[in-house]
Amino acid sequence: MQYNAPVNEMQFLLKDVFDADxxxxxxxxxxxxxxxxxxxAILEEGxxxxxxxxAPLNRDGDEEGVGFDNGVVTTPKGYKDAxxxxxxxxxxxxSGEPEYGxxxxxxxxxxxxxxxxxSASNAFALYGSLTAGAALCIAAHGSEELKQQYLPKLxxxxxxxxxxxxxxxxGSDLSGLRTKAVANEDGSYxxxxxxxxxxxxxxxLTENVIHLVLAKLPDAPGGSRGISLFLVPKNTVNPDGSVGDNNGVTCGAVEHKMGIKASATCVMNFDDAKGYLIGKVNRGLVAMFTMMNYERLSIGIQGLGCSEAAYQLAANYAKERKQGKGAGRGLGGxxxxxLVHGDVRRMLLDxxxxxxxxxALSVYVGMQLDLAKHAExxxxxxxxxxxxxxTPLAKAFFTDMGLESTVNAQQVFGGHGYIREWGVEQLVxxxxxxxxxxxxxxxxxxDLLGRKLVANRGDALAKLKAQVEAELEGLSGAWxxxxxxxxxxxxxxxxxxxxxxxSSNKADAVNSAATDFLHACGYTIYGWMWLKMVLAAEQGEFEKAFVERKGMLARYFFERKLPKAHYHLSIIKQDPAAVMAMPNEWF
Known part of the structure; x- marks a missing residue:
């Protein structure tokens, strides 16, 4: 797969839209x-x-997949060296802490x-992403001894x-966890x-894998309140930092999946594996969720990366593939x-x-994470x-749009989109x-509708609207x-x-409306991002084509995409009966 990172677009967001300096x-x-x-310089090197x-590893890695033989997991050819x-x-x-490397x-x-x-390879990206997430959690909640011993190597x-x-x-309900933790006299478990x-x-890929494991102590309270978090290395770590013998951590199987086939998705078994408490006893979810905002944003960006890669494939194909006559937009051959056909243009513009x-929203959320961590x-x-x-909006909307975008790109390819060698079916x-x-x-x-909005009657959205109004004061009359x-x-x-x-039945009202509401909210906030980009483009020193392209995409979004927010809101009813009334046995 040929991939070209959109560095100029990324620089525009940092420098001009969000004034990162x-x-x-x-x-x-x-x-x-x-x-x-x-x-x-970092973006260019990236x-x-x-x-x-x-990117050159992506298709071959998907074809070969992960190997598993007698408990040993191997990644596809080229992965280890890369x-x-x-x-x-x-x-x-x-983005790791400088004091630990x-x-x-x-x-x-x-x-x-x-x-x-x-964009280059979903499967490859996950190995580094999970490592960075584990390090983030240890940095936020681990003891100084654990930080010194594990963070530099991660x-x-x-x-x-x-x-x-x-x-x-x-799965989604962690209250039923059965993994046990038993305290040892030396402070380990x-x-x-x-x-x-x-x-x-x-x-x-690495000489050790450091697991962050949720488990319960014998006397833990019931439900999710009794979950603790432990650092459990696959192989023991000696006092000098060298790797020792296996720590009772083994892989029982690897999953055979629809996609991300070069990513090892494992069944992991812990047999009296020695672990070390992260954070406080029975407060494991608090520690784990410190990293979840970052990880959920990262997975949202998986959707963005696939969208960008799919767009590049589809746009290039649409310029090269010749079929039919363009009703006045063609080249006369x-x-x-x-590309001259309206429905193809619609899919690419979508x-x-x-x-x-x-x-743009990913950079904005990243900025808020930085300020939450470092500001006062x-x-x-x-x-x-x-x-x-x-965060819940970004994770869900980015990935919902990611699937929609990759399917649109596949449709641009027609029958070739269903064939493996073109690459777009792998992205789907x-x-x-x-x-x-x-x-x-x-x-x-x-989470978005129930916990973040209904619980405070939309106060967070009202504050965001006021911020949006203030930020868009400089928009030209045309916008x-x-x-x-x-x-x-x-x-x-x-x-x-x-x-x-x-609503008289608030719980059911939230449950029946949540996904449509999230989509309505996503389209609305994307509209905010578009006007921020338009404002930055018009006020900056850019080539005419760059400014006009941004304007055309923004107008397309406001004419063809933002109205979907009202569609999603229009089908949400206070009375959730249409969703909730049917008896369970009728399904």
Missing amino acids: RVWQSVPALAEAIEMETAT AKITQSLI YQTYAESGWVGL GMGMPKMLGVLFDEMVY YSGEWGGAMDMTEPQS NITGSKIFITGGDHD EADPI IASTTEAGR GDVQKQANDQVALL RDVRIAQIYEGTNGIQAL LPQKQQLLESFDALIAKVGDIAN
Whole structure:
């Protein structure tokens, strides 16, 4: 697959739309680490490594898949050498803590590199992503001893990381966990149990895999309140940091999946494996969810990365493939490129208008994560509030649009889109999992509507609307109709939250409305991103074609995509009977 990282678009977002230099200079911890010249260099180097090293592995890795023989997991040909180069170049520790060997780069830059890696190869990206997530959790909640011993090796990519939550009987509802932890006299714990669907649970890319395992102590309270989090290395770690014998951690099987076939999805068994408490006893979910905002954003970006890769394939194909006559838009030959046909253009515009808005939102959420981590006072509080509101939206909407975009791209190819060698069918298969793992999109929708909005009667959306109005003060008169359309969409969202909050059966009302509401909210916030991009393009010094293209995509979005917000709101009713009334036995 040929992939070209959209570096210029990414620089535009950082420099012109979100004024990253100003943001970084306002926070001492970031001002010391980064400025725009460095960020540009990182993006350019990221483009080189994803285009030349990772993307060429994508199709062959999918064809070969992960190997499993007598308990040993192997990755496809070329993965091990590529991962070593990737790790040695510092990419695993890009946003890691500098005092333990990370590069300390802000998340609003990191999300753009994440997109590049996912565009190049979903499966390859997951190994580094899970390692970075494990390191984030250890940095936030681990003891100083654990940080000193494990973080440098994780940031360097010498060791991998994995999150071990799901069990056969305990998926989205973690209260049924059966994995046990028994305390030892030396302060360690023996961990016994099995976990399933563990991404990167075992592989041959690194000399050790560090598992973050949810388990319960014998005297733990019932339900999710009794879950603790433990660091459990696959192989023991000696006092000098060298790797010792196996620690009672083995892979029982690898899953045979629809997509991401070069990513090792493992059944992991823990047999009196020695582990170390992270955070406090019975507070494991608090520790784990510190990293979940980052991981859910990362998985959302999997959807963006697939959308961008699919767009590039489809747009290039549409320019080259000749079929039919273009009704005045053609080139006058026997047949015209299919790009001249309206329905092909519609599909490409759908992909481009949602992908570029999603990329902008990913940078914005990354910025809020940076401020939540490094800022102080009211700025930090506001950032935390926005992270809580926007993370479930980003995870679910990015990935829902990711599947829609890859299917649209496949449709542009026609019959060739169903054939493996063109590459787009792999993107359809790979992106599908992103709607499921790290919390299904339905659960993200319930979190957004029920916990983040109905619980405070839409206060967070009202505050966001006020922010949007202030930010768009400088819009030219030509864009005032779109601004009004956007603000009306915010008003409709806020009103719908009020309707649901006043419902006589609030729980069922939320359950029946959540996914449609999330989509309405997603289209609305994408509209905000488009007007921010238009404003930045018109006020900056750009080539005429760049500014006009942004304007055309924005107008397309407001004419053809934002109205979907009102459609989704129109089918949400206070009375949830249409969804909830049918007796269980009739299904």
